Amino acid sequence: MNTQQLIENVPFNRLIGTLPETIEHITMDSREVRKGSLFICIKGYTVDGHDFAAQAAVQGAVLIVSEQPLEIGNTAILVVEDTDRVLGLLAAKFYGYPSKDLQMIGVTGTNGKTSVSGMLHSMLMELGKSSALTGTIGFNLNGELHQSSNTTSDALTTQRMIAQAKETGCSHMTMEVSSHGLILGRLAGVEFNTAIFTNLTHDHLDFHGTMEEYGHAKGLLFSQLGQNLQEKKQAVLNADDPWSKQYADMTPHPVYTYGIKEDAQFKAAGIHMDNHGTTFTLNCPEGEFAVSMKLLGHFNVSNALAAITALYAEGFTLEDVLAALSRIAPVEGRMQKVELDAPISIFIDYAHTPDAIEKAIDAVADFKTNRIIFLVGTGGNRDKTKRPIMAEKASVADYVVLTTDDPRYEEYDSILNDLQTGMAHDNFACIGDRGEAVKHAVAQAEPGDIIILAGKGHEDYQIIGSTKYPHSDKEIAIKETLKKFC
Numbered sequence: 001m002n003t004q005q006l007i008e009n010v011p012f013n014r015l016i017g018t019l020p021e022t023i024e025h026i027t028m029d030s031r032e033v034r035k036g037s038l039f040i041c042i043k044g045y046t047v048d049g050h051d052f053a054a055q056a057a058v059q060g061a062v063l064i065v066s067e068q069p070l071e072i073g074n075t076a077i078l079v080v081e082d083t084d085r086v087l088g089l090l091a092a093k094f095y096g097y098p099s100k101d102l103q104m105i106g107v108t109g110t111n112g113k114t115s116v117s118g119m120l121h122s123m124l125m126e127l128g129k130s131s132a133l134t135g136t137i138g139f140n141l142n143g144e145l146h147q148s149s150n151t152t153s154d155a156l157t158t159q160r161m162i163a164q165a166k167e168t169g170c171s172h173m174t175m176e177v178s179s180h181g182l183i184l185g186r187l188a189g190v191e192f193n194t195a196i197f198t199n200l201t202h203d204h205l206d207f208h209g210t211m212e213e214y215g216h217a218k219g220l221l222f223s224q225l226g227q228n229l230q231e232k233k234q235a236v237l238n239a240d241d242p243w244s245k246q247y248a249d250m251t252p253h254p255v256y257t258y259g260i261k262e263d264a265q266f267k268a269a270g271i272h273m274d275n276h277g278t279t280f281t282l283n284c285p286e287g288e289f290a291v292s293m294k295l296l297g298h299f300n301v302s303n304a305l306a307a308i309t310a311l312y313a314e315g316f317t318l319e320d321v322l323a324a325l326s327r328i329a330p331v332e333g334r335m336q337k338v339e340l341d342a343p344i345s346i347f348i349d350y351a352h353t354p355d356a357i358e359k360a361i362d363a364v365a366d367f368k369t370n371r372i373i374f375l376v377g378t379g380g381n382r383d384k385t386k387r388p389i390m391a392e393k394a395s396v397a398d399y400v401v402l403t404t405d406d407p408r409y410e411e412y413d414s415i416l417n418d419l420q421t422g423m424a425h426d427n428f429a430c431i432g433d434r435g436e437a438v439k440h441a442v443a444q445a446e447p448g449d450i451i452i453l454a455g456k457g458h459e460d461y462q463i464i465g466s467t468k469y470p471h472s473d474k475e476i477a478i479k480e481t482l483k484k485f486c
């Protein structure tokens with residue numbers, strides 16, 4: 001791309017050297033630099049990208065964007081105030097603002113982003129659309145999954161993925177929008193058509209400090225829908241969450257509400273579930289509809305309402321949307337039943353917040369015949385204030401196994417001690433090694449029991465230190481169950 005055009009909207013303090021005619025590639029990682037690259041130096045939480053500028057030049061970078069004046073041979077240096085902001089501007093321009101050419105749906109909220117966005121993606125494919133999805137599980141392009149390291153990726157990766165979706169011919173793209181992503185500008189230049197809010201409850205206070213700040217971060221998705229009312233855009237808000245009122249005020253675009261408890265335009269009633277699926281009645285401006293789906297839990301009714309409302313707002317008929325919903329499979333690792341011929345039921349889940357734990361246990365309450373055994377851990381070096389509250393919520397289960405979930409650099413005992421202070425009864429065990437904890441949960445089970453293994457979901461690793469070790473709750477649970485019962 002022509003360099004002058006690329007940087008025309010970038011405010012800069014100084015240009016050292018001569019701008020190259022063209023830029024072939026942009027990267028923020030020196031290890032990806034090649035001949036003709038623009039390398040942008042980002043000050044990270046671990047290292048400072050400026051320390052890799054010289055290495056980038058050796059590898060062929062023709063322009064370095066930096067917050068400091070640098071002297072690196074003949075390589076041109078563009079000195080700017082804030083490389084984080086400039087990254088967003090450059091990324092969107094370099095990839096040609098691809099989000100304008102797709103129907104973009106963004107999903108934010110503490111819990112339910114992966115679930116709602118996964119449902120939307122599967123439903124769009126069922127509706128015959130070519131669809132892309134980004135989020136915690138990865139980048140899914142028409143059913144083909146690519147790894148990604150964040151729920152909401154950095155601005156460059158985000159723009160690259162949208163451009164790839166556009167080139168592949170996708171008409172729709174659904175993105176999980178994390179509060180980190182919004183605050184850190186990872187979504188700069190992404191134009192959403194539909195913005196969805198699931199809920200806001202305790203998490204990530206190590207990063208945001210207070211719930212007010214956290215709520216403000218999520219609100220950016222709605223204020224960023226912008227003021228251009230000639231474009232059809234809409235917000236889809238959960239009437240059961242009080243934050244929705246504030247988010248409605250943040251956008252002039254049409255607001256659609258959904259809910260189970262409070263008054264809402266799209267409301268569920270008569271919810272019934274067994275361990276194979278859920279049925280309910282949808283009351284909405286178009287009338288009353290019978291809904292059936294393979295997903296479990298009241299929380300998934302809320303998630304389904306979000307997906308139904310969004311697709312309706314996007315212009316699909318409710319008949320088509322509900323038919324698509326009835327066909328899709330549960331989202332991977334979210335209240336997913338392990339298929340086993342055994343006298344116990346095992347669910348793999350991703351609950352890692354107090355609210356999610358409450359909802360996960362509630363999800364099986366309707367068909368509980370014996371005990372609920374609930375295994376949960378927390379990550380190390382992350383929000384510690386949620387730990388006792390998570391254990392308190394887990395106490396609703398008859399037996400609880402407290403363990404770790406990516407301990408990182410923290411000792412097992414430090415995590416377990418914080419967790420156990422919240423337990424409301426004594427029917428629990430503390431086992432730091434997650435594999436041993438899963439084995440213990442199965443060892444405790446008697447016929448008729450339900451085991452929920454929470455926190456790891458689709459993940460096949462456990463992060464200890466900075467290393468990802470292979471770990472699968474599901475594999476261990478299946479092996480132990482077969483050994484014990486079959």
Ligand SMILES: CC(=O)N[C@H]1[C@@H](OP(=O)(O)OP(=O)(O)OC[C@H]2O[C@@H](n3ccc(=O)[nH]c3=O)[C@H](O)[C@@H]2O)O[C@H](CO)[C@@H](O)[C@@H]1O[C@H](C)C(=O)N[C@@H](C)C(=O)N[C@H](CCC(=O)O)C(=O)O
Pocket residue numbers: 028029030031041042043044045046047048049052136149150151152153154178179180181
């Ligand atoms: C705390 C945080 O957000 N960290 C993110 C950050 O990493 P970092 O600041 O440590 O980066 P760094 O390693 O210091 O590198 C700084 C710069 O130097 C560059 N570098 C580095 C090494 C080198 O040899 N050469 C080089 O050029 C890097 O490419 C980078 O540009 O930038 C990385 C690249 O974008 C992210 O992957 C990483 O997310 C980490 C993995 C993470 O765990 N983040 C969590 C807190 C997070 O963002 N979570 C949210 C919400 C989750 C949810 O609610 O579901 C998410 O959206 O994922």
Ligand SMILES: Nc1ncnc2c1ncn2[C@@H]1O[C@H](COP(=O)(O)OP(=O)(O)OP(=O)(O)O)[C@@H](O)[C@H]1O
Pocket residue numbers: 109110111112113114115116136151176198199299300302303333334335349350351352355356357359360457
């Ligand atoms: N609408 C909801 N309300 C409350 N809890 C929910 C809801 N949807 C899902 N959950 C619970 O939260 C867990 C995580 O769900 P999901 O992965 O969809 O959330 P997420 O917002 O993507 O989380 P993350 O922040 O890790 O990306 C589920 O496994 C389930 O236990």
Ligand SMILES: N[C@H](CCC[C@H](N)C(=O)O)C(=O)O
Pocket residue numbers: 136151352378379380382405406455
């Ligand atoms: N996707 C979430 C889940 C992490 C949950 C748990 N593994 C932890 O480390 O707290 C995050 O990046 O915050």
Ligand SMILES: [Mg+2]
Pocket residue numbers: 113114115135136137151176
């Ligand atoms: Mg997620």
